[in-house]
Amino acid sequence: MTVMAVRHFLDIDALDTQTLKSLIASARALKNETPGAQSTMLPSTSVLALMFDKPSTRTRVSFDVAMRQLGGQTIVLNSGETQLGRGETIADTARVLSRYIDAIMLRTDAHSKITELAEYASVPVINGLTDYSHPCQVMADILTYEEHRGSIAGRNVVWVGDGNNMVTSWMHAAVRFGFSLRIACPKELSPDPAVLAWVKKEGGETLVTQDPGEAAAGGDLVMTDVWVSMGDKNAAERRKLLAPYQVDQKLMKCAEKDAIFMHCLPAHRGDEVTADVIDGPQSVVFDEAENRLHAQKAILAWCLGLK
Numbered sequence: 001m002t003v004m005a006v007r008h009f010l011d012i013d014a015l016d017t018q019t020l021k022s023l024i025a026s027a028r029a030l031k032n033e034t035p036g037a038q039s040t041m042l043p044s045t046s047v048l049a050l051m052f053d054k055p056s057t058r059t060r061v062s063f064d065v066a067m068r069q070l071g072g073q074t075i076v077l078n079s080g081e082t083q084l085g086r087g088e089t090i091a092d093t094a095r096v097l098s099r100y101i102d103a104i105m106l107r108t109d110a111h112s113k114i115t116e117l118a119e120y121a122s123v124p125v126i127n128g129l130t131d132y133s134h135p136c137q138v139m140a141d142i143l144t145y146e147e148h149r150g151s152i153a154g155r156n157v158v159w160v161g162d163g164n165n166m167v168t169s170w171m172h173a174a175v176r177f178g179f180s181l182r183i184a185c186p187k188e189l190s191p192d193p194a195v196l197a198w199v200k201k202e203g204g205e206t207l208v209t210q211d212p213g214e215a216a217a218g219g220d221l222v223m224t225d226v227w228v229s230m231g232d233k234n235a236a237e238r239r240k241l242l243a244p245y246q247v248d249q250k251l252m253k254c255a256e257k258d259a260i261f262m263h264c265l266p267a268h269r270g271d272e273v274t275a276d277v278i279d280g281p282q283s284v285v286f287d288e289a290e291n292r293l294h295a296q297k298a299i300l301a302w303c304l305g306l307k
């Protein structure tokens, strides 16, 4: 008998292109079904734990609804509600939860916490954002781009602003989905150099510049994110560094005429993006938010061995 390895969803670079593309296809198929048709995909005894060390609106609600629509149940564990806050180890927590729970989603700060959880858990662990990456969001973003404009392969994807956790997952995706990633950021807030080196080694295409206009030229998709991510210190310094990186109409005009705008949300209008862009005709941010639900259903189905 072959024993299937536990299917964690920790980062986009950990999976091969075929698996990732089939997750996007599965998300699209699930989106086209009525949720009622999915209500027996999982046994009603199947439980997902949602663990949060940081705040969340979209991740919390979309994972909870996804699991319920697939027929399962959820338990939400906020920071401070478990013995982790009193010094119980991640390894022990992983082994204990694995005796009750079918899968664990964790949003936390240090990425090492999620890799440790996955190392000791005997059930799938899903990355719901760390300081390093946000892979579920980028899967939803790719689903969204492809719904609006077709295959993302060969396209120019533009990132303007902080070289943060979202950028790590976009760099991973650039290699696996085969598009060019053009990043404009202040040099003090550059993307993770180890991930940039990995993209280069894998033959991926990335431009890193301090000129937003250069990055946006020829862009098919333009994105930004908050200037101060959860857990970031020195907000005033970041705001000063990032002020020249606001996405406004003038910058959108540097991109292709039919370029779309995305933002993982929450957004701060007047900081990283102007209201006329995020609320304008090129913006697809609410489709993007909705697609968290569909992408994560596909991820849950894959992790739980349904696909």
Ligand code: CP
Pocket: 055, 056, 057, 058, 059, 060, 129, 137, 264, 265, 266
């Ligand atoms: N985009 C995203 O992850 O949103 P939340 O922080 O609300 O979960």
Ligand code: NVA
Pocket: 129, 164, 165, 166, 225, 226, 228, 229, 230, 264, 265, 266
């Ligand atoms: N970069 C942001 C993303 C929020 C979904 C943060 O980490 O706060």
